[in-house]
Amino acid sequence: MKSVLSDKRAIGVLLGPALLVYTLVMLLPMLWSLGYTFFTGSVLGGFEFAGFANFARFWNDPNSGPAVLFTIKYALVVTVGQIVFGYLLALLYTFFLKRASNVVRTLVFFPVVLPTVAVSLLFQKMFEFAPQTGLVNSVLNGLGMESVDWLGNPGTAFVVIAIMDIWRAMGFYGVLLYTGVIDIPDDVMEAARLDGAGTFSLIRRIVIPLSWPVIIAAGIFSINGTLKVFDSIYALTGGGPGSATTPLTLYMYRTAFAGGDYGYGSTIALMLTIMCLLVTVAIFRSTARNSKEFS
Amino acid sequence: MTNTATASPRPLQTVRRRRSTRSVLGKIPGWIVVAVLLIVFVYPLVWLVLGSLKTQDEFLNNPTWALPENWFNFSNYSIAWESTAHYLLNSVIAVFPSLAICLLIGTAAGFALEIMVFKGRNTLLLVFLVGIMIPGQMILLPLFSVYFNLGLSSTLWPLIITYTATALPLTVFMMATYFRNIPREIFEASTIDGASTLKSFFFIALPMMRNAIFTIALVQFFFLWNDLLIALTFTTDDSLRTVQVGLLNFTGQFGVVDYGPTFAAICINVFIILALYLVLNQRVMRGLAAGAVKG
Numbered sequence: 001m002k003s004v005l006s007d008k009r010a011i012g013v014l015l016g017p018a019l020l021v022y023t024l025v026m027l028l029p030m031l032w033s034l035g036y037t038f039f040t041g042s043v044l045g046g047f048e049f050a051g052f053a054n055f056a057r058f059w060n061d062p063n064s065g066p067a068v069l070f071t072i073k074y075a076l077v078v079t080v081g082q083i084v085f086g087y088l089l090a091l092l093y094t095f096f097l098k099r100a101s102n103v104v105r106t107l108v109f110f111p112v113v114l115p116t117v118a119v120s121l122l123f124q125k126m127f128e129f130a131p132q133t134g135l136v137n138s139v140l141n142g143l144g145m146e147s148v149d150w151l152g153n154p155g156t157a158f159v160v161i162a163i164m165d166i167w168r169a170m171g172f173y174g175v176l177l178y179t180g181v182i183d184i185p186d187d188v189m190e191a192a193r194l195d196g197a198g199t200f201s202l203i204r205r206i207v208i209p210l211s212w213p214v215i216i217a218a219g220i221f222s223i224n225g226t227l228k229v230f231d232s233i234y235a236l237t238g239g240g241p242g243s244a245t246t247p248l249t250l251y252m253y254r255t256a257f258a259g260g261d262y263g264y265g266s267t268i269a270l271m272l273t274i275m276c277l278l279v280t281v282a283i284f285r286s287t288a289r290n291s292k293e294f295s
Numbered sequence: 296m297t298n299t300a301t302a303s304p305r306p307l308q309t310v311r312r313r314r315s316t317r318s319v320l321g322k323i324p325g326w327i328v329v330a331v332l333l334i335v336f337v338y339p340l341v342w343l344v345l346g347s348l349k350t351q352d353e354f355l356n357n358p359t360w361a362l363p364e365n366w367f368n369f370s371n372y373s374i375a376w377e378s379t380a381h382y383l384l385n386s387v388i389a390v391f392p393s394l395a396i397c398l399l400i401g402t403a404a405g406f407a408l409e410i411m412v413f414k415g416r417n418t419l420l421l422v423f424l425v426g427i428m429i430p431g432q433m434i435l436l437p438l439f440s441v442y443f444n445l446g447l448s449s450t451l452w453p454l455i456i457t458y459t460a461t462a463l464p465l466t467v468f469m470m471a472t473y474f475r476n477i478p479r480e481i482f483e484a485s486t487i488d489g490a491s492t493l494k495s496f497f498f499i500a501l502p503m504m505r506n507a508i509f510t511i512a513l514v515q516f517f518f519l520w521n522d523l524l525i526a527l528t529f530t531t532d533d534s535l536r537t538v539q540v541g542l543l544n545f546t547g548q549f550g551v552v553d554y555g556p557t558f559a560a561i562c563i564n565v566f567i568i569l570a571l572y573l574v575l576n577q578r579v580m581r582g583l584a585a586g587a588v589k590g
Contacts, residue, residue, distance in 0.1 A: 004483055006412040010492035014411070018404035018463060019419070025438065025460030026426050032437035043440040092332075096325045104329060106576045108336050113572055113579060115521040117539045118564040121557065122343055131355060132554065135342055138359045167335070176584050221587045228430045231523040235543055249524075252432050257528070262436045269432040276428060 036266035045260060054267040063243065064268070067251040071275070074161070074233075074247060075226040081166040082222050083215065086173025091203065093174065094181045105178070108171035116168070120235035123164045127151060154244030157237050161245060165232055169225075173218055180214025181207060216287045220280060227276050248272045343565065346558035347371055354554040371559035375545075379563050381534070382541030389451050389526075389537060390519045393458035398512055401463055405470025406500050410482050411492070420471060426464030435528050442529065453529035454537070461525065462515045465586060469514075473507040474500075510582040513575060517568075517583075538564060 037054050041047040058064050089108065093101035111119060127150040128134030137147040150156045184207060192206050208215075230249040233239065239246035239254070246254075248268055256265025346354070348363035348371070357364075404423075408416050434457075442453040485495045501508075526537040536544070545560045572579060 004486040005410060005479065005492065007492050008413075010496075011407050011411050011413055013493060014403040014407035014496060015419075017400040018467060021400065021460050022423065022426065022463050025456060026429075026434055026464075027422075029434035029437035029441075030429060033433050036436060043443050089332075092325075092328065096322075097329070104332065106580070108332065109576070109580050110340075110569075110572060111336070112583065113517050113521075113568055115539055115542070115564050115568065117521075117523055117542050118561045121542065121561050122339060125346070125554075125558070126339060126342070131552075133359060135339070135359050171336075172583060172587075175580050176587055179584060218587070224428060228432075230431075231521075234523065234527075249430065249432055253524075253528075256436055262440075265432075266436055269430065269436075272430050273433055276430065280428065 033266045033269060036263050037270055038263070040261060040263040042256075042260045042262045047263070050263060054264050057264060058267055058271060063246075063251060064271075066243070067246050067248050067268075068271075068275075070245065071227060071229075071247040071249075071272070074158075074229060075223055075279075077162050078165045078226045078229075079219060079222040081162060082169045082173050082226075083177075083219055085166055085170040086218065087177050087215065089170060089174030090177035090181045091207070093178050095199065095203075101178075105171070105175060109175060110171065111168045112172040114168070116231040117235045119164065119168055120232055123160060123236060124151065127160050151237055152241055154241060157241060157245050161233060161236060164236060165226070165229070168232070169222070173222065176218050176221075177211065177214055180211040183214075184210045213287075216283065220283050223279055223283070224276060227272065227279065248275075340565070343558060344562055347555065347562040349555055349558075351553065351555055371555035372563070374553075374556040375559035375563060378541060378545070379538065379560055382536050382538040383567075385451060385530075385535060385541075386520060386538040389454040389458060390516065393455045393462065393519060394512060394515055397459045397462045397466055397515065398508055401466030401511075402470050402501065402504060402508060403496065404463075404467045405474055406496055408467070409471045409474035410477075410479055410500070420468070423464045423467045426461075427468065431461065431524050435525075439528060448529075448531055449535070451535060454526060454535075457525050457529065458519050458522070462519060466511055466515060469511050469586060470504070470507065473504060477503065510578055510585070513571075513579055514582045514586050517579070520568075 038050060038052070039047040040050040040054065093105060097104055125132075126135040127137070129137060129147055129149040129152060133141065133147060134150075136150065141147060148156060150160050188206060188210070189202065192202050197205065228249060229247055230253070233245060233247060234250060234253075237245045239250045243251075249272060252265050252268035252272065255261050255268060259265075342360070345363055348366060348368050349357075350364075350368065353361070353364060408420050438453070438457060442448055447453050482492075482495050482499065485499055486492055490498070521539065522537075523539050523543070526540045527543075530536050530540055533544075542560055542564055545557055
């Protein structure tokens with residue numbers, strides 16, 4: 001039967017504008033970016049055909065390797081941190097605070113909606129070394145320890161970035177995972193308790209396996225965000241000290257706008273996109289295998 | 296987490312009384328965790344607000360946890376407000392029109408993709424999904440070239456256009472999932488009763504979706520308002536800066552870090568979001584979690 005809801009003209013009017021905007025401002029530029037990877041130059045200075053030179057350059061570039069490694073290191077550490085702390089929060093909400101968890105949930109969620117720039121500047125000041133001794137160093141001094149130049153060393157700068165992005169997002173993952181944990185049927189939990197399961201074995205054998213799909217969904221969402229990190233690092237360290245905390249996104253931005261090389265910038269952006277795709281596909285595959293094991 | 300915290304969910308009165316001392320003691324570790332959590336999440340913000348009331352002299356000479364000497368020292372705010380006011384206006388001009396356009400055409404597209412009947416609906420939905428995963432860096436360079444060639448570089452149009460498009464995929468996708476829960480018969484009936492499909496959309500679907508639209512608007516507002524990457528790329532002129540780009544450049548403006556005004560500028564940024572969050576926190580949390588699960 002031909003539905004009354006298949007009026008072509010109406011479909012065109014409803015879908016047309018969104019499709020047009022989406023195609024012109026997102027799909028075409030994406031393809032255009034792919035085209036840029038075969039050129040060198042910029043809109044201000046003009047373009048020149050370069051063949052595969054940009055890809056060869058990416059392979060030999062002494063800066064691209066560290067940027068890829070930093071992107072992966074950051075994505076792994078921060079994603080694991082966000083999920084683990086988020087899950088601990090979810091357990092705290094479910095098993096300890098129970099109905100009283102609303103206030104804590106709302107408070108811990110607040111940084112999620114705060115502007116990244118504001119949070120980054122706040123953390124810059126909190127971890128400041130000089131001229132003002134920041135909050136963290138003051139606490140260290142109070143405990144009789146020396147001040148640390150947090151943002152002045154590559155290793156500690158990474159620690160601050162990771163702490164900040166976990167602080168910013170753990171409330172979000174807490175809420176997300178909490179919905180997965182409270183969805184576990186009460187009778188399953190009660191049955192396990194009657195069988196003599198303590199809290200820890202209950203969590204390990206019942207709660208974690210049953211909320212596993214939500215954990216994976218949260219993980220995919222998190223790693224997709226962390227691979228694309230830009231705002232927080234740009235505002236907190238600017239990629240420094242030196243280029244020690246420069247992920248691919250930031251390296252691309254520098255290359256394209258400070259360096260004026262759109263072709264090579266697009267190549268870096270393409271590499272990042274491929275990374276995002278590979279990681280998502282890999283996680284999907286591994287979960288497909290896992291869910292078979294569980295069922 | 297403690298054993299007693301998860302002891303049988305509804306214990307009998309007598310059991311509860313017998314256990315009460317043990318249970319109170321057993322809950323102490325849990326409460327310590329909650330207390331630490333609250334300190335970690337609330338104190339940095341309190342410290343920020345206190346800092347915004349201090350003078351430069353207090354910053355450099357008093358310990359960092361000291362309370363402000365004059366609780367009514369709002370001079371930092373007047374300095375910060377001078378530049379921030381203009382940036383706020385830019386943000387409003389860039390964010391709200393894009394939000395309105397995006398919601399209108401995104402809801403229409405969601406309606407068309409989920410309620411209307413035609414070939415290729417699912418493929419189109421997938422095409423929109425691609426936009427959620429692609430990093431923003433992939434579209435920046437071609438867009439920059441186009442805006443430059445069209446002579447839009449010294450206006451806020453690049454921001455409005457780009458924001459509309461980048462918010463579109465998630466809006467379409469979330470709207471489609473909301474429409475999925477509404478029986479198509481409602482619209483079939485109204486069409487048979489003589490309303491055109493467009494009328495059904497405007498007078499039945501839109502009012503019905505009021506809540507969903509508001510939730511998505513809220514979610515997208517935070518994404519666009521807090522955006523740094525796009526704003527940074529397309530605001531080539533100081534007079535076009537959004538509130539985030541303005542804040543980022545605030546410290547640089549005076550050469551030497553001017554702590555009080557910087558803290559006040561961060562505070563202004565935080566207060567705006569806090570005001571929204573105080574009223575709408577439950578909806579914000581639900582909306583963002585839904586966006587993640589569906590994205």
